[in-house]
Amino acid sequence: MELLIQTIINGLLIGGIYITISAGFTLCFGVLHVIDFAVGEWVMLGAFITFIISTSTHIDPFLLLPLIFVMFFIAGYLLQPTLQRVITKNKSNALLMALAFTFGISVLFKGAALTIWGFNERNLVTILSGKSISLLGINIPSLRLGTFVFAIIITIVFLWFLQKTRFGLAVRAAAERQDVAGLMGIDSNMINKVVYAIYTGLTACSGALIGAIFSINTEMGVRYTIFAFFVVVAGGLGSIEGAIVAGILLGLLNSFISVYIGGQYVFLVLFLFLYLILLAKPKGLLGKGW
Amino acid sequence: MRKRINFLWITAFLLCLALAVLSAGCGNKEAATTGDSKEQGDVFKVGVLTSLSGAEVYGGNITKRGYDTWADTVNQKGGIKVGDKQYKVQMFYADDQSDPASGADAVERMITKDKVDFILGPYTSGVTLAAAPICEKYKVPMITGSAESPMIWQQKFKYTFGTIPAVNLTASYPVNTLVSDIPGGAKTMAILAVNDAFSKAVAESFKATAEKLGVKVVKYDIVPAGTDFTPLLGAIKGLNPDVVAVGGHEKEHMEVIKSAKSLGFLPKAFLMHYGVTNPDFVKNLGKDAEAVYGASTWTSDLDIADALFESSKKFVETYKTKWGDEPDYTATGCTVAGEVFGAALEKLGAKPPLSESDREAMVTVLEDIKVDTLYGATSFAKEGDNYHNNTGLEGLTIQIQGGAVKIVGPKDKKLAEPIYPAPAWDKR
Secondary structure: OHHHHHHHHHHHHHHHHHHHHHHHHHHHHHHHOOOOOOHHHHHHHHHHHHHHHHHHHOOOHHHHHHHHHHHHHHHHHHHHHHHHHHHOOOOOOHHHHHHHHHHHHHHHHHHHHHHHHOOOOEOOOOOOOOOEEEEOOEEEEHHHHHHHHHHHHHHHHHHHHHHHOHHHHHHHHHHHOHHHHHHOOOOHHHHHHHHHHHHHHHHHHHHHHHHHHOOEOOOOHHHHHHHHHHHHHHHOOOOHHHHHHHHHHHHHHHHHHHHHHOHHHHHHHHHHHHHHHHHHOOOOOOOOOO | OHHHHHHHHHHHHHHHHHHHHHHHHOOOOOOOOOOOOOOOOOEEEEEEEEOOOOOOHHHHHHHHHHHHHHHHHHHHOOOEEEOOEEEEEEEEEEEOOOOHHHHHHHHHHHHHHHOOOEEEOOOOHHHHHHHHHHHHHHOOOEEEOOOOOHHHHHOOOOOEEEOOOOHHHHOHHHHHHHHHHOOOOOOEEEEEEEOOHHHHHHHHHHHHHHHHOOOEEEEEEEEOOOOOHHHHHHHHHHHOOOEEEEEOOHHHHHHHHHHHHHOOOOOOEEEEOOOOOOHHHHHHHHHHHOOOEEEEOOOOOOOOEEOOOEEHHHHHHHHHHHHOOOOOHHHHHHHHHHHHHHHHHHHHOOOOOOOHHHHHHHHHHHHHOOEEEOOEEEOEOOOOOOOOEEOOOOOEEEEEEOOEEEEEEOHHHOOOOOOOOOOOOOOO
């Protein structure tokens, strides 16, 4: 019984990690219609920058999250116009162009990081590292719980922002039909820039948390690019609610397979599950995606 | 129009940046740093194939450091002596991207384009297994100073040698120490490993030794790379084994320790083969790395005489001044791989560039060679399951104590007492 509860908790917490990576990613797809191949590299850069600031200033990574968000918000805001150039109007095959472009960005980031920071492994230490909350023989890792809480907060803020604010309304309008939204006086270039900036900011923050939970090196990105794809495709491309459901479901699945079937089958079963979802519900679990 | 020009500028800038990074980071052969560039025939061309990008970039660079330490020292001393003349070595680097297929391509390119005389082999066993057939095809000898999977030697490649004894020869040592040497030793063990050639071989060796000694293996799981260890350790915690043994590299070892601590789980001992001897393991985990067991064939505590560096202590000094960290047994194995080639060339007496018959003769020389290096007596098996592997060395049980790697077994070799069970996480 204890093992069962522990497995459920571990699964939920893995789900939290999945959600943090995929929340921004799915928004980015929903509005810009860009599948960002560099999502894992934003995670990696977020982790590295947090590590560097945290070790030189001795400020806890959790307190640095707002700063990291702002830094990467600015980086994304400045980068987006270049991406926009590649994907607009006169280019046929915008989706493919975006894929190629972001793939290039990911290679560039990875190479640059390797050149600048070298090949060493890093470990980001937070105030919650290594601690756990013990409850009736069950252990809840504090850092993962912190990440889960972060995931919940950002999704609530996200949904509120999209549903209740004027800007959110404009974002939703632009997501539906960019040209019509433009005719209604919505500056879609502006919307695209802000959405991409939110995405890079959030993904970098999730990188800080992931760096603390696992470890940091310049090659860590690929693993999280795969996770992000996974969750977002299962949840429906562009659907935030879908990403939450898919993240938690996949986290639970991961945990249960590890414990009750065997670690060697984790990815096998996860991919099989994804395949079945695509077969039965191509628009994602909630049927809200693209 | 203005916007368009801006865009062009930005694109051009990004392209230049990309090219700069690519040529610096993943350069294939430009980085021939050591040795003055001389005309062909004056230097031995040495190919280094290792992981300079991809998942194993850390270990790949450790091997590169080992090889470079050898090359730089040899060149400082004038070069390899052949007859009455000395020849310097020139290094050619190829990146296998931590991927066997890319490794095979890279080594073929190095042999056909750069025309290297011999090859210092990859960091991972997987890449070694892919590169060895290419070396057979072109008849170019390769010594790996790192790969440890017994599968390599079972394939009986004629041109491939290795300075580190395979894991099935070394992994039994720490298990023996934990079970037999320590009073009230381990009775149960859980084994986790990542699914790659080396890590899996580690797990198999741990399991075989444990079962031979009557230890109950309560869990045995080979997981794909990138698996989250937390749920697995949650399950293992419920089984309460004395020892949790892990097959993997430094990254996985760090993640296992972090996961276990965050679950409040501490077995009496953690046992990990390679990776805990890397300086990064202790640096990153600090006190959490204490009392972790591992296997090795060499530590920087040893003092062994050596022809090139005078002694292993001097080698450690040279390495430390050069790279800032202490060498582990892989970096050292790589330096020794270079030394063995040097000794073979002296014995062979062949001038560069080596012809096909020279290279063939070199294999015979390597098979019969016995060199006393800073690693201990190095020689290669001529037959059996460890064909062309260095079987001259004995394994060591090591443990992290006070942030340093200490030899705690076997009994006649230990320099410190093993700590068992490990002290609680908060009492370190």
